[in-house]
Amino acid sequence: MSTQLLESLIKQSExxxxxxxxxxxxxxxxxxxxxSAGPEKRYRWRDLRGRARYPMMGEDAQAWVSRTRQExxxxxxxxWRHD
Numbered sequence: 698m699s700t701q702l703l704e705s706l707i708k709q710s711e712x713x714x715x716x717x718x719x720x721x722x723x724x725x726x727x728x729x730x731x732x733s734a735g736p737e738k739r740y741r742w743r744d745l746r747g748r749a750r751y752p753m754m755g756e757d758a759q760a761w762v763s764r765t766r767q768e769x770x771x772x773x774x775x776x777w778r779h780d
Contacts, residue, residue: 710718754761 710721713721756764
């Protein structure tokens, strides 16, 4: 939100009655509370369990781990040789 818009909203809120200001404040507080709600609003890893098809991306997980470790080792060794 731009600073100009925020300043405009603040000025507009000053034209409200006390009751309207309290109602607006209550609305904003509740909305902020819901937006920053804890884990019930966010996914947990255990909620995602079993969602992906096996094998994901057509490759076995252990094969992927072994392959990427080997590639990383080769990259490191290549870097050592060029130094």
